[in-house]
Amino acid sequence: xxxxxxxxxxxxxxxxxxxxxxxxxxxxxxxxxxxxxxxxxxxxxxxxxxxxxxxxxxxxxxxxxxxxxxxxxxxxxxxxxxxxxxxxxxxxxxxxxxxxxxxxxxxxxxxxxxxxxxxxxxxxxxxxxxxxxxxxxxxxxxxxxxxxxxxxxxxxxxxxxxxxxxxxxxxxxxxxxxxxxxxxxxxxxxxxxxxxxxxxxxxxxxxxxxxxxxxxxxxxxxxxxxxxxxxxxxxxxxxxxxxxxx
Amino acid sequence: xxxxxxxxxxxxxxxxxxxxxxxxxxxxxxxxxxxxxxxxxxxxxxxxxxxxxxxxxxxxxxxxxxxxxxxxxxxxxxxxxxxxxxxxxxxxxxxxxxxxxxxxxxxxxxxxxxxxxxxxxxxxxxxxxxxxxxxxxxxxxxxxxxxxxxxxxxxxxxxxxxxxxxxxxxxxxxxxxxxxxxxxxxxxxxxxxxxxxxxxxxxxxxxxxxxxxxxxxxxxxxxxxxxxxxxxxxxxxx
Numbered sequence: 001x002x003x004x005x006x007x008x009x010x011x012x013x014x015x016x017x018x019x020x021x022x023x024x025x026x027x028x029x030x031x032x033x034x035x036x037x038x039x040x041x042x043x044x045x046x047x048x049x050x051x052x053x054x055x056x057x058x059x060x061x062x063x064x065x066x067x068x069x070x071x072x073x074x075x076x077x078x079x080x081x082x083x084x085x086x087x088x089x090x091x092x093x094x095x096x097x098x099x100x101x102x103x104x105x106x107x108x109x110x111x112x113x114x115x116x117x118x119x120x121x122x123x124x125x126x127x128x129x130x131x132x133x134x135x136x137x138x139x140x141x142x143x144x145x146x147x148x149x150x151x152x153x154x155x156x157x158x159x160x161x162x163x164x165x166x167x168x169x170x171x172x173x174x175x176x177x178x179x180x181x182x183x184x185x186x187x188x189x190x191x192x193x194x195x196x197x198x199x200x201x202x203x204x205x206x207x208x209x210x211x212x213x214x215x216x217x218x219x220x221x222x223x224x225x226x227x228x229x230x231x232x233x234x235x236x237x238x239x240x241x242x243x244x245x246x
Numbered sequence: 247x248x249x250x251x252x253x254x255x256x257x258x259x260x261x262x263x264x265x266x267x268x269x270x271x272x273x274x275x276x277x278x279x280x281x282x283x284x285x286x287x288x289x290x291x292x293x294x295x296x297x298x299x300x301x302x303x304x305x306x307x308x309x310x311x312x313x314x315x316x317x318x319x320x321x322x323x324x325x326x327x328x329x330x331x332x333x334x335x336x337x338x339x340x341x342x343x344x345x346x347x348x349x350x351x352x353x354x355x356x357x358x359x360x361x362x363x364x365x366x367x368x369x370x371x372x373x374x375x376x377x378x379x380x381x382x383x384x385x386x387x388x389x390x391x392x393x394x395x396x397x398x399x400x401x402x403x404x405x406x407x408x409x410x411x412x413x414x415x416x417x418x419x420x421x422x423x424x425x426x427x428x429x430x431x432x433x434x435x436x437x438x439x440x441x442x443x444x445x446x447x448x449x450x451x452x453x454x455x456x457x458x459x460x461x462x463x464x465x466x467x468x469x470x471x472x473x474x475x476x477x478x479x480x481x482x483x484x
Binding site for chain 2: 001004005008011012015016080081082084085087088089090091092
Protein backbone atom coordinates (compact mmCIF):
# COMPACT_ATOMS: atom_id res chain seq x y z
CA UNK A 1 0.00 0.00 0.00
CA UNK A 2 2.83 2.37 0.89
CA UNK A 3 4.44 1.95 -2.52
CA UNK A 4 1.12 2.52 -4.31
CA UNK A 5 0.49 5.70 -2.30
CA UNK A 6 4.05 6.89 -2.89
CA UNK A 7 3.76 6.23 -6.63
CA UNK A 8 0.63 8.37 -6.90
CA UNK A 9 2.05 11.07 -4.60
CA UNK A 10 5.06 11.38 -6.92
CA UNK A 11 2.85 11.40 -10.01
CA UNK A 12 0.76 14.20 -8.51
CA UNK A 13 3.85 16.23 -7.65
CA UNK A 14 5.23 15.88 -11.16
CA UNK A 15 1.96 17.19 -12.61
CA UNK A 16 1.82 20.32 -10.48
CA UNK A 17 3.62 23.07 -12.40
CA UNK A 18 3.36 25.46 -9.44
CA UNK A 19 5.33 23.11 -7.18
CA UNK A 20 7.83 22.23 -9.90
CA UNK A 21 8.48 25.89 -10.68
CA UNK A 22 9.06 26.97 -7.09
CA UNK A 23 11.04 23.91 -6.06
CA UNK A 24 12.97 22.48 -8.97
CA UNK A 25 13.17 25.32 -11.50
CA UNK A 26 13.49 28.71 -9.78
CA UNK A 27 16.18 27.75 -7.20
CA UNK A 28 18.62 26.16 -9.72
CA UNK A 29 18.10 29.02 -12.20
CA UNK A 30 18.76 31.55 -9.41
CA UNK A 31 21.82 29.55 -8.33
CA UNK A 32 23.29 29.79 -11.84
CA UNK A 33 22.22 33.41 -12.29
CA UNK A 34 23.76 34.59 -9.00
CA UNK A 35 26.85 32.52 -9.79
CA UNK A 36 27.32 34.50 -13.01
CA UNK A 37 27.13 37.73 -11.00
CA UNK A 38 29.10 36.81 -7.88
CA UNK A 39 30.96 33.64 -8.90
CA UNK A 40 34.37 35.28 -8.50
CA UNK A 41 33.73 36.62 -4.99
CA UNK A 42 35.24 35.20 -1.82
CA UNK A 43 32.93 34.82 1.17
CA UNK A 44 33.31 34.42 4.95
CA UNK A 45 36.00 31.95 6.06
CA UNK A 46 37.56 32.12 2.60
CA UNK A 47 34.80 30.12 0.91
CA UNK A 48 33.99 30.35 -2.80
CA UNK A 49 30.53 31.07 -4.24
CA UNK A 50 29.92 27.38 -4.90
CA UNK A 51 31.02 26.34 -1.40
CA UNK A 52 28.57 28.77 0.20
CA UNK A 53 25.64 28.71 -2.18
CA UNK A 54 25.52 25.01 -3.18
CA UNK A 55 24.33 23.93 0.31
CA UNK A 56 22.25 27.12 0.54
CA UNK A 57 20.32 26.38 -2.64
CA UNK A 58 19.88 22.74 -1.67
CA UNK A 59 18.29 24.00 1.53
CA UNK A 60 16.17 26.48 -0.43
CA UNK A 61 14.86 23.66 -2.65
CA UNK A 62 14.16 21.57 0.44
CA UNK A 63 12.26 24.44 1.99
CA UNK A 64 10.22 25.09 -1.18
CA UNK A 65 9.32 21.44 -1.72
CA UNK A 66 8.31 20.92 1.89
CA UNK A 67 6.41 24.18 2.33
CA UNK A 68 4.62 24.02 -1.02
CA UNK A 69 4.20 20.34 -1.82
CA UNK A 70 3.79 19.16 1.76
CA UNK A 71 2.45 22.04 3.87
CA UNK A 72 0.44 24.00 1.31
CA UNK A 73 -0.82 20.75 -0.23
CA UNK A 74 -2.29 19.77 3.16
CA UNK A 75 -4.33 22.99 3.17
CA UNK A 76 -5.48 22.40 -0.42
CA UNK A 77 -6.66 18.90 0.50
CA UNK A 78 -8.28 20.12 3.71
CA UNK A 79 -10.15 23.02 2.13
CA UNK A 80 -11.29 21.11 -0.95
CA UNK A 81 -12.66 18.13 0.99
CA UNK A 82 -10.10 15.63 -0.32
CA UNK A 83 -8.64 15.09 3.16
CA UNK A 84 -12.05 14.15 4.55
CA UNK A 85 -12.69 11.65 1.76
CA UNK A 86 -9.25 10.06 2.16
CA UNK A 87 -9.73 9.89 5.93
CA UNK A 88 -12.84 7.81 5.37
CA UNK A 89 -10.93 5.28 3.28
CA UNK A 90 -9.41 2.39 5.25
CA UNK A 91 -5.86 3.55 4.77
CA UNK A 92 -3.88 4.34 7.88
CA UNK A 93 -2.78 7.88 8.59
CA UNK A 94 0.72 6.51 9.09
CA UNK A 95 0.90 5.26 5.50
CA UNK A 96 -0.27 8.63 4.17
CA UNK A 97 2.23 10.47 6.36
CA UNK A 98 5.17 8.18 5.60
CA UNK A 99 4.40 8.36 1.89
CA UNK A 100 4.34 12.17 2.08
CA UNK A 101 7.64 12.22 3.96
CA UNK A 102 9.24 9.81 1.48
CA UNK A 103 7.99 11.89 -1.42
CA UNK A 104 9.54 15.01 0.11
CA UNK A 105 12.84 13.23 0.71
CA UNK A 106 12.91 11.82 -2.83
CA UNK A 107 12.10 15.15 -4.48
CA UNK A 108 14.47 17.16 -2.31
CA UNK A 109 17.20 14.57 -2.88
CA UNK A 110 16.73 15.06 -6.62
CA UNK A 111 17.19 18.77 -5.97
CA UNK A 112 20.24 18.01 -3.83
CA UNK A 113 22.00 15.99 -6.52
CA UNK A 114 20.96 18.41 -9.26
CA UNK A 115 22.45 21.44 -7.49
CA UNK A 116 25.54 19.49 -6.52
CA UNK A 117 26.07 18.39 -10.13
CA UNK A 118 25.66 21.99 -11.29
CA UNK A 119 28.22 23.04 -8.67
CA UNK A 120 30.69 20.37 -9.79
CA UNK A 121 30.34 20.94 -13.53
CA UNK A 122 29.75 24.70 -13.65
CA UNK A 123 31.78 25.96 -10.67
CA UNK A 124 34.34 23.17 -10.21
CA UNK A 125 33.01 22.35 -6.76
CA UNK A 126 35.26 19.69 -5.17
CA UNK A 127 33.67 16.36 -4.23
CA UNK A 128 34.67 14.45 -1.13
CA UNK A 129 33.03 11.13 -0.37
CA UNK A 130 33.08 11.38 3.46
CA UNK A 131 31.96 14.98 3.37
CA UNK A 132 29.11 14.02 1.07
CA UNK A 133 27.86 11.44 3.60
CA UNK A 134 27.89 13.87 6.54
CA UNK A 135 26.25 16.61 4.44
CA UNK A 136 23.55 14.28 3.16
CA UNK A 137 22.84 12.99 6.67
CA UNK A 138 22.47 16.56 7.94
CA UNK A 139 20.30 17.35 4.92
CA UNK A 140 17.93 14.51 5.97
CA UNK A 141 17.79 15.98 9.45
CA UNK A 142 16.90 19.37 7.98
CA UNK A 143 14.19 17.64 5.95
CA UNK A 144 12.61 16.24 9.09
CA UNK A 145 12.81 19.59 10.89
CA UNK A 146 11.19 21.43 8.00
CA UNK A 147 8.46 18.79 7.67
CA UNK A 148 7.55 19.30 11.33
CA UNK A 149 7.68 23.11 11.02
CA UNK A 150 5.51 23.02 7.89
CA UNK A 151 2.97 20.68 9.50
CA UNK A 152 2.63 23.01 12.47
CA UNK A 153 2.40 26.24 10.48
CA UNK A 154 -0.03 25.01 7.84
CA UNK A 155 -2.29 23.36 10.44
CA UNK A 156 -3.56 26.90 11.19
CA UNK A 157 -4.85 27.44 7.64
CA UNK A 158 -8.33 26.41 6.62
CA UNK A 159 -8.52 28.40 3.37
CA UNK A 160 -6.38 27.78 0.32
CA UNK A 161 -6.16 31.46 -0.69
CA UNK A 162 -4.69 32.64 2.61
CA UNK A 163 -2.26 29.71 2.61
CA UNK A 164 -1.17 30.58 -0.93
CA UNK A 165 -0.53 34.23 -0.06
CA UNK A 166 1.37 33.15 3.05
CA UNK A 167 3.46 30.66 1.02
CA UNK A 168 4.51 33.24 -1.55
CA UNK A 169 5.32 35.85 1.11
CA UNK A 170 7.24 33.37 3.26
CA UNK A 171 9.24 32.24 0.20
CA UNK A 172 10.38 35.83 -0.40
CA UNK A 173 11.07 36.34 3.30
CA UNK A 174 13.15 33.18 3.53
CA UNK A 175 14.96 33.94 0.27
CA UNK A 176 16.16 37.36 1.44
CA UNK A 177 16.61 36.84 5.18
CA UNK A 178 17.93 33.30 5.03
CA UNK A 179 21.10 34.33 3.25
CA UNK A 180 20.07 32.65 0.01
CA UNK A 181 20.18 35.72 -2.24
CA UNK A 182 22.90 37.91 -0.75
CA UNK A 183 25.09 37.58 2.34
CA UNK A 184 23.23 38.84 5.41
CA UNK A 185 26.36 40.73 6.51
CA UNK A 186 25.99 43.25 3.67
CA UNK A 187 22.31 43.91 4.37
CA UNK A 188 20.93 46.75 6.54
CA UNK A 189 21.03 46.26 10.30
CA UNK A 190 17.25 45.73 10.65
CA UNK A 191 17.32 42.99 7.99
CA UNK A 192 20.12 41.31 9.92
CA UNK A 193 18.00 41.44 13.08
CA UNK A 194 15.07 39.84 11.24
CA UNK A 195 17.39 37.23 9.76
CA UNK A 196 18.41 36.03 13.21
CA UNK A 197 14.75 35.23 13.90
CA UNK A 198 14.48 33.24 10.67
CA UNK A 199 15.13 29.56 11.45
CA UNK A 200 16.20 29.00 7.83
CA UNK A 201 19.07 31.43 8.37
CA UNK A 202 20.39 29.30 11.24
CA UNK A 203 19.83 26.06 9.35
CA UNK A 204 21.64 27.56 6.37
CA UNK A 205 24.64 28.61 8.47
CA UNK A 206 24.89 25.15 10.02
CA UNK A 207 24.56 23.41 6.65
CA UNK A 208 27.25 25.60 5.05
CA UNK A 209 29.56 24.83 7.97
CA UNK A 210 28.99 21.07 7.75
CA UNK A 211 29.26 21.07 3.95
CA UNK A 212 32.67 22.73 4.19
CA UNK A 213 33.95 20.83 7.25
CA UNK A 214 33.95 24.05 9.25
CA UNK A 215 31.52 23.20 12.03
CA UNK A 216 32.81 24.41 15.39
CA UNK A 217 30.81 24.05 18.56
CA UNK A 218 30.97 27.71 19.51
CA UNK A 219 28.31 30.10 20.85
CA UNK A 220 26.82 30.78 17.42
CA UNK A 221 26.44 27.07 16.70
CA UNK A 222 24.79 26.39 20.06
CA UNK A 223 22.47 29.36 19.55
CA UNK A 224 21.43 28.05 16.13
CA UNK A 225 20.93 24.50 17.42
CA UNK A 226 19.05 25.75 20.48
CA UNK A 227 16.77 27.92 18.38
CA UNK A 228 15.97 25.01 16.04
CA UNK A 229 15.26 22.77 19.03
CA UNK A 230 13.03 25.42 20.61
CA UNK A 231 11.00 25.75 17.39
CA UNK A 232 10.84 21.97 17.08
CA UNK A 233 9.25 21.69 20.55
CA UNK A 234 6.80 24.52 19.81
CA UNK A 235 5.85 22.90 16.48
CA UNK A 236 5.34 19.52 18.11
CA UNK A 237 3.04 21.07 20.74
CA UNK A 238 1.05 22.88 18.05
CA UNK A 239 0.60 19.67 16.04
CA UNK A 240 -0.58 17.77 19.13
CA UNK A 241 -3.01 20.57 20.04
CA UNK A 242 -4.46 20.79 16.51
CA UNK A 243 -4.98 17.01 16.39
CA UNK A 244 -7.15 17.15 19.49
CA UNK A 245 -9.46 19.83 18.11
CA UNK A 246 -11.43 17.76 15.60
CA UNK B 247 -27.06 -2.02 11.50
CA UNK B 248 -27.02 1.57 12.79
CA UNK B 249 -28.54 2.71 16.06
CA UNK B 250 -28.30 6.25 17.32
CA UNK B 251 -29.72 7.39 20.66
CA UNK B 252 -29.88 10.87 22.15
CA UNK B 253 -27.02 12.20 20.01
CA UNK B 254 -25.65 15.62 20.95
CA UNK B 255 -23.04 17.63 19.10
CA UNK B 256 -22.12 21.28 19.37
CA UNK B 257 -19.57 23.54 17.70
CA UNK B 258 -17.90 26.09 19.97
CA UNK B 259 -20.79 25.95 22.41
CA UNK B 260 -23.47 26.19 19.70
CA UNK B 261 -25.59 23.03 19.73
CA UNK B 262 -26.28 21.46 16.31
CA UNK B 263 -27.63 18.05 17.28
CA UNK B 264 -29.82 18.06 20.38
CA UNK B 265 -30.79 14.48 21.16
CA UNK B 266 -31.15 12.83 17.78
CA UNK B 267 -32.47 9.25 17.56
CA UNK B 268 -32.08 7.17 14.42
CA UNK B 269 -32.07 3.60 13.21
CA UNK B 270 -31.18 1.99 9.88
CA UNK B 271 -31.55 -1.65 8.93
CA UNK B 272 -29.77 -3.75 6.33
CA UNK B 273 -30.80 -3.02 2.74
CA UNK B 274 -32.73 0.17 3.46
CA UNK B 275 -32.43 3.40 1.48
CA UNK B 276 -33.02 6.25 3.89
CA UNK B 277 -33.32 9.88 2.83
CA UNK B 278 -32.33 12.46 5.43
CA UNK B 279 -33.96 15.83 4.88
CA UNK B 280 -33.90 19.18 6.66
CA UNK B 281 -33.03 22.78 5.94
CA UNK B 282 -29.47 23.98 5.34
CA UNK B 283 -27.52 23.98 8.60
CA UNK B 284 -29.92 21.54 10.29
CA UNK B 285 -27.02 19.20 11.10
CA UNK B 286 -27.51 16.58 8.36
CA UNK B 287 -23.87 16.54 7.28
CA UNK B 288 -22.66 16.57 10.89
CA UNK B 289 -24.89 13.61 11.66
CA UNK B 290 -23.59 11.65 8.66
CA UNK B 291 -19.97 12.48 9.46
CA UNK B 292 -20.45 11.14 13.00
CA UNK B 293 -21.79 7.86 11.61
CA UNK B 294 -18.83 7.72 9.24
CA UNK B 295 -16.46 8.09 12.24
CA UNK B 296 -15.12 11.33 10.81
CA UNK B 297 -16.38 13.49 13.68
CA UNK B 298 -16.54 13.05 17.42
CA UNK B 299 -19.72 13.77 19.39
CA UNK B 300 -20.49 15.15 22.82
CA UNK B 301 -23.16 12.83 24.19
CA UNK B 302 -25.35 9.90 23.26
CA UNK B 303 -24.91 6.43 21.82
CA UNK B 304 -23.89 5.71 18.25
CA UNK B 305 -23.66 2.08 17.29
CA UNK B 306 -22.48 1.12 13.79
CA UNK B 307 -22.19 -2.56 12.77
CA UNK B 308 -22.41 -3.47 16.47
CA UNK B 309 -19.58 -1.16 17.56
CA UNK B 310 -19.99 1.72 19.97
CA UNK B 311 -18.24 4.64 18.24
CA UNK B 312 -17.32 6.29 21.53
CA UNK B 313 -14.80 3.60 22.40
CA UNK B 314 -12.97 2.75 19.19
CA UNK B 315 -9.35 1.79 18.77
CA UNK B 316 -7.73 2.95 15.53
CA UNK B 317 -7.86 -0.63 14.24
CA UNK B 318 -11.58 -0.96 14.91
CA UNK B 319 -12.18 2.44 13.38
CA UNK B 320 -10.40 1.31 10.22
CA UNK B 321 -12.38 -1.94 10.18
CA UNK B 322 -15.63 0.05 10.32
CA UNK B 323 -14.43 2.47 7.64
CA UNK B 324 -13.57 -0.42 5.32
CA UNK B 325 -17.30 -1.23 5.29
CA UNK B 326 -18.44 2.33 4.69
CA UNK B 327 -18.13 4.33 1.53
CA UNK B 328 -19.36 7.79 0.75
CA UNK B 329 -19.92 10.56 -1.69
CA UNK B 330 -19.21 13.69 0.29
CA UNK B 331 -19.92 17.32 -0.24
CA UNK B 332 -18.03 18.85 -1.98
CA UNK B 333 -17.13 16.01 -4.31
CA UNK B 334 -13.39 16.23 -4.55
CA UNK B 335 -10.52 13.84 -5.06
CA UNK B 336 -6.89 14.37 -5.96
CA UNK B 337 -7.31 16.79 -8.87
CA UNK B 338 -4.10 15.75 -10.67
CA UNK B 339 -5.03 12.12 -11.02
CA UNK B 340 -6.88 10.66 -13.97
CA UNK B 341 -10.14 8.81 -13.39
CA UNK B 342 -8.57 5.40 -13.94
CA UNK B 343 -5.72 6.26 -11.56
CA UNK B 344 -8.17 7.31 -8.86
CA UNK B 345 -10.02 4.03 -9.28
CA UNK B 346 -6.74 2.11 -8.95
CA UNK B 347 -5.70 4.05 -5.85
CA UNK B 348 -9.03 3.51 -4.10
CA UNK B 349 -9.08 -0.14 -5.15
CA UNK B 350 -5.78 -0.41 -3.26
CA UNK B 351 -7.18 1.45 -0.23
CA UNK B 352 -10.18 -0.87 0.00
CA UNK B 353 -8.27 -3.95 -1.18
CA UNK B 354 -11.21 -4.58 -3.47
CA UNK B 355 -11.52 -7.70 -5.62
CA UNK B 356 -13.51 -5.87 -8.28
CA UNK B 357 -11.78 -5.31 -11.59
CA UNK B 358 -11.23 -1.72 -12.64
CA UNK B 359 -12.38 -2.58 -16.17
CA UNK B 360 -15.65 -3.90 -14.75
CA UNK B 361 -16.28 -0.71 -12.75
CA UNK B 362 -15.47 1.40 -15.83
CA UNK B 363 -17.93 -0.63 -17.85
CA UNK B 364 -20.66 -0.65 -15.17
CA UNK B 365 -20.50 3.12 -14.73
CA UNK B 366 -19.87 3.85 -18.41
CA UNK B 367 -16.66 5.75 -17.63
CA UNK B 368 -14.70 4.62 -20.71
CA UNK B 369 -14.90 7.99 -22.47
CA UNK B 370 -13.50 9.85 -19.46
CA UNK B 371 -11.16 7.33 -17.90
CA UNK B 372 -8.04 9.27 -18.91
CA UNK B 373 -9.45 12.66 -17.94
CA UNK B 374 -8.02 14.44 -14.92
CA UNK B 375 -10.55 14.62 -12.09
CA UNK B 376 -10.43 18.43 -11.97
CA UNK B 377 -11.37 18.62 -15.66
CA UNK B 378 -14.62 16.67 -15.17
CA UNK B 379 -18.02 18.38 -15.09
CA UNK B 380 -20.06 18.26 -11.88
CA UNK B 381 -22.15 15.34 -13.10
CA UNK B 382 -19.13 13.30 -14.12
CA UNK B 383 -17.43 14.01 -10.82
CA UNK B 384 -20.47 12.61 -9.03
CA UNK B 385 -20.49 9.60 -11.33
CA UNK B 386 -16.82 8.88 -10.62
CA UNK B 387 -17.42 9.39 -6.89
CA UNK B 388 -20.21 6.87 -6.97
CA UNK B 389 -18.03 4.41 -8.89
CA UNK B 390 -15.34 4.83 -6.23
CA UNK B 391 -17.93 4.45 -3.48
CA UNK B 392 -19.24 1.18 -4.96
CA UNK B 393 -15.75 -0.12 -5.68
CA UNK B 394 -15.42 -1.52 -2.19
CA UNK B 395 -18.79 -3.29 -2.08
CA UNK B 396 -19.51 -1.55 1.23
CA UNK B 397 -22.19 -2.54 3.73
CA UNK B 398 -23.11 1.11 4.09
CA UNK B 399 -23.02 3.93 1.57
CA UNK B 400 -23.49 7.51 2.67
CA UNK B 401 -24.31 10.08 0.03
CA UNK B 402 -24.31 13.75 0.96
CA UNK B 403 -26.47 15.54 -1.61
CA UNK B 404 -25.27 13.32 -4.46
CA UNK B 405 -27.53 14.83 -7.09
CA UNK B 406 -27.38 18.53 -6.21
CA UNK B 407 -26.79 20.67 -9.27
CA UNK B 408 -27.18 17.87 -11.79
CA UNK B 409 -29.50 17.84 -14.77
CA UNK B 410 -32.49 15.44 -14.67
CA UNK B 411 -30.80 12.88 -16.96
CA UNK B 412 -27.70 12.71 -14.81
CA UNK B 413 -29.83 12.52 -11.65
CA UNK B 414 -31.72 9.66 -13.18
CA UNK B 415 -28.50 7.91 -14.15
CA UNK B 416 -27.04 8.24 -10.65
CA UNK B 417 -30.23 6.98 -9.03
CA UNK B 418 -30.30 3.96 -11.32
CA UNK B 419 -26.78 3.10 -10.07
CA UNK B 420 -27.76 3.60 -6.43
CA UNK B 421 -30.88 1.46 -6.80
CA UNK B 422 -28.96 -1.22 -8.68
CA UNK B 423 -26.25 -1.33 -5.98
CA UNK B 424 -28.90 -1.63 -3.29
CA UNK B 425 -30.67 -4.43 -5.19
CA UNK B 426 -27.48 -6.36 -5.98
CA UNK B 427 -25.66 -6.17 -2.66
CA UNK B 428 -28.36 -5.53 -0.08
CA UNK B 429 -26.23 -2.65 1.22
CA UNK B 430 -27.73 0.18 3.23
CA UNK B 431 -27.84 3.66 1.71
CA UNK B 432 -28.23 6.83 3.76
CA UNK B 433 -28.38 10.05 1.82
CA UNK B 434 -29.23 13.69 2.19
CA UNK B 435 -31.08 15.54 -0.52
CA UNK B 436 -33.12 18.66 -1.15
CA UNK B 437 -35.09 16.98 -3.95
CA UNK B 438 -38.23 15.66 -2.30
CA UNK B 439 -39.29 13.79 -5.45
CA UNK B 440 -36.20 11.58 -4.99
CA UNK B 441 -37.36 10.68 -1.48
CA UNK B 442 -40.76 9.72 -2.80
CA UNK B 443 -39.44 7.72 -5.73
CA UNK B 444 -36.44 5.91 -4.34
CA UNK B 445 -36.30 5.90 -0.53
CA UNK B 446 -37.67 3.25 1.83
CA UNK B 447 -37.67 5.70 4.71
CA UNK B 448 -37.39 9.40 5.30
CA UNK B 449 -35.77 11.07 8.28
CA UNK B 450 -36.58 14.73 8.91
CA UNK B 451 -33.99 16.55 11.01
CA UNK B 452 -35.36 19.72 12.52
CA UNK B 453 -33.97 21.75 15.40
CA UNK B 454 -31.26 19.16 16.03
CA UNK B 455 -33.63 16.20 16.38
CA UNK B 456 -35.03 13.52 14.08
CA UNK B 457 -38.64 14.67 14.17
CA UNK B 458 -39.82 12.00 11.76
CA UNK B 459 -38.39 8.63 10.79
CA UNK B 460 -40.88 6.65 8.78
CA UNK B 461 -41.75 5.49 5.27
CA UNK B 462 -42.85 7.96 2.58
CA UNK B 463 -46.09 5.96 2.33
CA UNK B 464 -46.87 6.63 6.00
CA UNK B 465 -46.30 10.34 5.47
CA UNK B 466 -48.56 10.42 2.43
CA UNK B 467 -51.17 8.43 4.35
CA UNK B 468 -51.35 11.33 6.83
CA UNK B 469 -52.93 13.41 4.11
CA UNK B 470 -49.96 15.22 2.60
CA UNK B 471 -50.17 15.46 -1.18
CA UNK B 472 -46.42 14.90 -1.54
CA UNK B 473 -43.21 14.73 0.51
CA UNK B 474 -42.49 18.22 -0.73
CA UNK B 475 -45.79 19.37 0.75
CA UNK B 476 -44.97 17.57 4.03
CA UNK B 477 -41.57 19.33 4.12
CA UNK B 478 -43.00 22.77 3.47
CA UNK B 479 -45.62 22.37 6.18
CA UNK B 480 -43.22 21.05 8.82
CA UNK B 481 -40.03 22.97 8.25
CA UNK B 482 -39.91 26.70 8.75
CA UNK B 483 -38.22 28.77 6.04
CA UNK B 484 -34.84 30.20 7.07
